[in-house]
Amino acid sequence: MYLGLDLGTSELKALLLAPDHRIVALARSPLTVDRPAPLWSEQAPSQWWEALEAVMAELRRREAPALSAVRAIGLSGQMHGAVAMDAQDRVLRPAILWNDGRSAAQCRDLAAHVPRLAAIAGNLAMPGFTAPKLLWMREHEPDLFARVAHVLLPKDWLRFMLSGEFASDMSDASGTLWLDVGARDWSDELLAACSLSRAQMPRLVEGSAAAGRLKAELAQRWGMAPGVTIAGGGGDNAASAVGMGLVEAGQGFVSLGTSGVIFIGGERFEPRPEAAVHAFCHALPGRWHQMSVMLSASSAVSWAARSFGLGNEAALLAAAASLGDEARQRAPLFLPYLSGERSPYNDADAQGVLFGLTHAHGPADIAHAVVEGVSFGLRDGLDTLARPAGDLVLVGGGARSTWWAQLLADVLETPLAICEGSEAGGALGAARLAWLADGGSLAEVCRRPQLRQRFESDRAPADWLRARHARSKALYAGLRPLFGARNE
Numbered sequence: 001m002y003l004g005l006d007l008g009t010s011e012l013k014a015l016l017l018a019p020d021h022r023i024v025a026l027a028r029s030p031l032t033v034d035r036p037a038p039l040w041s042e043q044a045p046s047q048w049w050e051a052l053e054a055v056m057a058e059l060r061r062r063e064a065p066a067l068s069a070v071r072a073i074g075l076s077g078q079m080h081g082a083v084a085m086d087a088q089d090r091v092l093r094p095a096i097l098w099n100d101g102r103s104a105a106q107c108r109d110l111a112a113h114v115p116r117l118a119a120i121a122g123n124l125a126m127p128g129f130t131a132p133k134l135l136w137m138r139e140h141e142p143d144l145f146a147r148v149a150h151v152l153l154p155k156d157w158l159r160f161m162l163s164g165e166f167a168s169d170m171s172d173a174s175g176t177l178w179l180d181v182g183a184r185d186w187s188d189e190l191l192a193a194c195s196l197s198r199a200q201m202p203r204l205v206e207g208s209a210a211a212g213r214l215k216a217e218l219a220q221r222w223g224m225a226p227g228v229t230i231a232g233g234g235g236d237n238a239a240s241a242v243g244m245g246l247v248e249a250g251q252g253f254v255s256l257g258t259s260g261v262i263f264i265g266g267e268r269f270e271p272r273p274e275a276a277v278h279a280f281c282h283a284l285p286g287r288w289h290q291m292s293v294m295l296s297a298s299s300a301v302s303w304a305a306r307s308f309g310l311g312n313e314a315a316l317l318a319a320a321a322s323l324g325d326e327a328r329q330r331a332p333l334f335l336p337y338l339s340g341e342r343s344p345y346n347d348a349d350a351q352g353v354l355f356g357l358t359h360a361h362g363p364a365d366i367a368h369a370v371v372e373g374v375s376f377g378l379r380d381g382l383d384t385l386a387r388p389a390g391d392l393v394l395v396g397g398g399a400r401s402t403w404w405a406q407l408l409a410d411v412l413e414t415p416l417a418i419c420e421g422s423e424a425g426g427a428l429g430a431a432r433l434a435w436l437a438d439g440g441s442l443a444e445v446c447r448r449p450q451l452r453q454r455f456e457s458d459r460a461p462a463d464w465l466r467a468r469h470a471r472s473k474a475l476y477a478g479l480r481p482l483f484g485a486r487n488e
Helices: 047-068 104-113 117-120 130-140 142-146 154-163 170-177 186-195 216-222 235-243 299-309 313-321 325-330 362-384 402-412 423-439 464-481
Strands: 002-006 011-017 023-030 070-078 082-083 149-150 167-169 203-205 209-212 230-233 252-256 260-266 278-281 288-294 333-335 353-355 392-394 416-419 449-456
Touching: 002 154, 002 235, 002 423, 011 047, 011 423, 023 047, 023 423, 047 154, 047 313, 070 154, 070 235, 070 423, 082 203, 104 130, 104 235, 117 186, 117 392, 130 142, 130 170, 149 154, 154 167, 154 209, 154 230, 167 209, 167 235, 170 203, 170 235, 170 278, 230 416, 235 252, 235 260, 235 288, 235 423, 252 362, 252 402, 260 362, 288 362, 299 313, 299 362, 313 362, 313 402, 325 362, 333 362, 333 464, 353 464, 362 402, 362 464, 392 402, 402 416, 402 449, 402 464
Parallel strands: 002 070, 070 230, 167 203, 252 392, 392 416
Antiparallel strands: 002 011, 011 023, 082 149, 209 230, 252 260, 260 288, 278 288, 333 353, 416 449
16 A cells, blocks of 8 residues: 655645555645735744644545555655754744745846856746745844855655755756756755755665655554655646656646646756756656746636635536636626736736626636636746647646636647546646556556546537637736736
8 A cells, every 4th residue: 555645735635545556535624825915925934844644634534554565655745935943953034935926026126146056956936936935034034144054945844854864856856946857866956056055965866766764653652553655746737647647748737736847857957948848857867857837727727716705616606617608708807817827828917807897797717717817827838848749638636627627629720638636636646656656567567547538629609719819819918017017
């Protein structure tokens, strides 16, 4: 049996995977995000540990025999978050998360200081990445910065708590702006630009390699065998790809989580920073991938459900689906930039916009506009990448809505597939990486899960969807100069 732990932004998942690929159990524990100032997004790592204790207690209640048979643990998690620790291994401040936008000025400084940044790291300097967060600490919290002995990514802090090891995998480390992504090693030049050194970084391993063992006291508390291996694991997107069996060049997925992602696998390091494309290591040796990322996907749907009295995401999606084609064509437009935007604009100042409201519009029209706006944002990202070889697998919580899946297939003009385990891709991938670390073969472990449903692009709405998408892009272009001037 293999255990996958996926530390997301809104919840922590724990998945038990059997060697016949059955998902034996899936436990979840919710997480909350603190926003103490505009553009800020933080979580206390102690909250992650409380969530882990909760899911492990649930698994022990429900599946004690299966938990006792676990041979290895894999980790997946939200990328880019900065967990700063002192020499006594204490967390110095709440973790600054991937969707935190406070460090735009530090991004500009880093890019100016290291002109070769994109060539080394494969990415532009964006506020979501880890390095600008530490530069912000250096400038605004110098006393805390002076005490930094270790910097860990969120899932790697969980590894430290589970095993006492300071380690990270190549895919997650790619999102720090400190990794030489082509060489799969820390860059001394990029670290020095942030007044840091290798001594403060975790050791690097491949995601399918062993990177620690479970502490004896935790094994006893959770009813697990002593000495369970902990795999390197992966950033949430690379782990999701492993979970869906997407390990070859040209294979990819679209993720509808808190953020929205288009992921395309590759066999070499191919940076495209001019299009704000992310070029990262895959969680498997000798593989890389490209990725476009929008900051607000399902999180925009959750915001709209709360703000417009629609209850929850499911209710909002049902309301949006109730509109006929004529009403959909008259719906407002929505720019989903509630936390700024990454791909393809790299615009931390971008804001959300509802445009074209009239007395004729009601909650269902707004619901449709929000879901469509997120879908258009994903299309903008897809247009910066090479087209996938075949269909895109749909993963994340949004994979639960067949209506949204069809809309996405129409907007992306690409067939989509929902497979078994799509909703828990990161946790499933983490469990598979654990299996690989325990000696499993790639062919045996990384199979494509069973197809549940396929969505072909419908040509009927293509023309008016393209026209609405073009209006949406023009709306952003017209408003972009005003976003940056909002506080002047």
